[in-house]
Amino acid sequence: SAVISQKPSRDICQRGTSLTIQCQVDSQVTMMFWYRQQPGQSLTLIATANQGSEATYESGFVIDKFPISRPNLTFSTLTVSNMSPEDSSIYLCSVVKSGELFFGEGSRLTVL
Amino acid sequence: AQSVTQLGSHVSVSEGALVLLRCNYSSSVPPYLFWYVQYPNQGLQLLLKYTTGATLVKGINGFEAEFKKSETSFHLTKPSAHMSDAAEYFCAVTHDLGGGATNKLIFGTGTLLAVQP
Numbered sequence: 443s444a445v446i447s448q449k450p451s452r453d454i455c456q457r458g459t460s461l462t463i464q465c466q467v468d469s470q471v472t473m474m475f476w477y478r479q480q481p482g483q484s485l486t487l488i489a490t491a492n493q494g495s496e497a498t499y500e501s502g503f504v505i506d507k508f509p510i511s512r513p514n515l516t517f518s519t520l521t522v523s524n525m526s527p528e529d530s531s532i533y534l535c536s537v538v539k540s541g542e543l544f545f546g547e548g549s550r551l552t553v554l
Numbered sequence: 555a556q557s558v559t560q561l562g563s564h565v566s567v568s569e570g571a572l573v574l575l576r577c578n579y580s581s582s583v584p585p586y587l588f589w590y591v592q593y594p595n596q597g598l599q600l601l602l603k604y605t606t607g608a609t610l611v612k613g614i615n616g617f618e619a620e621f622k623k624s625e626t627s628f629h630l631t632k633p634s635a636h637m638s639d640a641a642e643y644f645c646a647v648t649h650d651l652g653g654g655a656t657n658k659l660i661f662g663t664g665t666l667l668a669v670q671p
Contacts, residue, residue: 475658483663483664484661484664485644485659485661486661487659534598536659541605542600543588543659545598547596548597
């Protein structure tokens, strides 16, 4: 299994600011995935992060808005830049381990 | 391209009644199918998954699902609902579990299950 810790678990932010979410895994993994869950909606993949290379973004998501770092095989960060109320969501980190996907508990962001 | 459709955004059952949450998928390659549960203010928890082999899959908390290729379905069932089953349930599909970049899950829009006493 994989244990994933995310920080912060929740935060309230002001419009125009940026927030960085951290994801720590208890074991080394090749790929880490960042998802967004907007209120009342399903999960949408933002990007895939591979250690040592730039993240791969899904359609509708860009690096300037959601820069991602992946400095090693157990850690990643997602920054939500220049936030607006539309960015209010739960952001989840996910990894694959032994053929199963594991999720962190999510970071719930509210943008005022 | 893959997609998942969950029929019914809200389902309400009585305690002790059968739970049936519907999921249909679209995939051009053999799919791997998942059901996740999300309790209020918590992260996603895997209920069960289908990869290969037996098409009837048993998961945690008494849930099971059957992969029906001819119907492109993976409906989730539980014979007798419990109050603690109240949560949101997500069906998801992928076609690669090898740890590569194609491991991304495609999620359905979720079904909120309410259990009435």
